[in-house]
Amino acid sequence: xxxxxxxxxxxxxxxxxxxxxxxARALGRAGASVAICGRSxxxxxRAVDQLKTDTGAHICGCLCDVSNREAVRRFxxxxxxxxxxxxxxxxxxxxxxxxxxxxxxxADWERVIGTNLxxxxxxxxxxxARFEKRGxxxxxxxxxxxxxxxxxxxxxxxxxxxxxxxxxxxxxxxHRHDKVRVCTIMPGSVNTEFSPRxxxxxxxxxxxxxxxxxxxxxRMPERTLISSVEVRPSRPGKS
Numbered sequence: 001x002x003x004x005x006x007x008x009x010x011x012x013x014x015x016x017x018x019x020x021x022x023x024a025r026a027l028g029r030a031g032a033s034v035a036i037c038g039r040s041x042x043x044x045x046r047a048v049d050q051l052k053t054d055t056g057a058h059i060c061g062c063l064c065d066v067s068n069r070e071a072v073r074r075f076x077x078x079x080x081x082x083x084x085x086x087x088x089x090x091x092x093x094x095x096x097x098x099x100x101x102x103x104x105x106x107a108d109w110e111r112v113i114g115t116n117l118x119x120x121x122x123x124x125x126x127x128x129a130r131f132e133k134r135g136x137x138x139x140x141x142x143x144x145x146x147x148x149x150x151x152x153x154x155x156x157x158x159x160x161x162x163x164x165x166x167x168x169x170x171x172x173x174x175h176r177h178d179k180v181r182v183c184t185i186m187p188g189s190v191n192t193e194f195s196p197r198x199x200x201x202x203x204x205x206x207x208x209x210x211x212x213x214x215x216x217x218x219r220m221p222e223r224t225l226i227s228s229v230e231v232r233p234s235r236p237g238k239s
Contacts, residue, residue, distance in 0.1 A: 003031030028055030136179025
């Protein structure tokens with residue numbers, strides 16, 4: 001593979017499995033040094049070892065709940081020590097709890113919004129402080145078509161992803177003249193552990209396909225920004 005990111009450093013939140021793991025693998029194979037985070041030490045260690053073997057890149061990992069501001073600060077402190085800063089941040093960490101509003105536990109609401117939206121805010125603030133010193137950078141959010149298409153039982157998840165779209169677009173306008181590029185990738189159905197086992201299917205988007213979109217966005221010349229990408233299965237299953 002063309003290692004066009006050879007001199008770059010990248011952060012991927014939620015990088016221990018699924019979409020995040022494939023993005024971290026693609027970035028490492030493209031030459032970047034990569035830091036990932038996750039919430040389980042066992043899965044984090046396994047992912048770091050796997051990525052080192054698969055990519056030969058400098059890979060490091062840290063336990064981090066992105067909804068926790070101090071945990072995010074510790075994670076980016078590790079990134080500074082291990083990688084010397086960051087050029088690319090992929091905000092991928094996400095959770096989903098699905099229930100009608102009347103039945104939703106307030107703690108589940110807080111967890112979904114805290115991870116999917118507030119967690120992105122925490123990571124972007126840490127990244128932007130570092131980008132200022134490095135003369136720019138790239139922020140990529142892994143959103144969802146659920147950020148444009150509400151569905152029954154999805155109040156918390158829809159709210160987090162609708163909010164993510166607005167947050168990312170406003171952040172792009174805030175910082176585009178600081179040489180910061182912002183992109184949100186919005187996949188539809190992806191064939192990962194995020195889907196219930198009964199709903200996994202070959203017709204769904206493969207996580208490595210999302211990783212390829214991340215690379216395509218990063219390959220664009222600095223004068224051009226792909227600010228959002230909608231991604232759908234080519235031939236979805238028929239009901």
